[in-house]
Amino acid sequence: MEKGGSILEDKVLVLNRSYQAVQITTVQRAICHLVKGTAKVITPDWTTHTLEEWVEASRFYHNGNGRLIRSPSLSFIAPDAIYLVTFDRLPRIEVVFSRANLLIRDRYTCQYCGKSVKNPKDRTVDHVVPRSRGGKTTWDNVVLCCRKCNLKKGDRTPEEAGMRLLTKPKAPRWESLIMEDFPKEKKKAWRQFLDYAGLPELSD
């Protein structure tokens, strides 16, 4: 496949066999699925196409928008969404631990006092069991914390400091994070599939 700019890195929404949005992948990986026959292209009118059908359909759909994937033998439109023909379940996808994802999980609020910490100056990351006591940097031991609470807690556990966590920290569910991660340019193409999946409506 010719690498037409970054088309192969473009985001593709993945639906499972029950038409639930389950994952975001790249055009490149989507093509692997299509070649193997484990997925079909799905269009907003809910039509599904095998790769061969999609190559054919692309001739009709392509309107010169430059999103064609080309190889010596095939050319077709980079799909916006694919449908996994055999995959029935919601995949268990581990959400990568990162500061950005932590902000989303903890909704930009201090997990001790509930204060908003939208301003980066106001927030810090707290190890519930302090690192000096063997506490790990994992979803179940790290929370968002305001500077004041962080200072108060110091190098102690919440119990020792007489503080209480608002919620017990744990790895977030993937579906709640996917909402924050949507590429803006894809919202229109994906809206229908996501609405069907019962996910919150996307804002423009």
Ligand SMILES: [Zn+2]
């Ligand atoms: Zn606080």
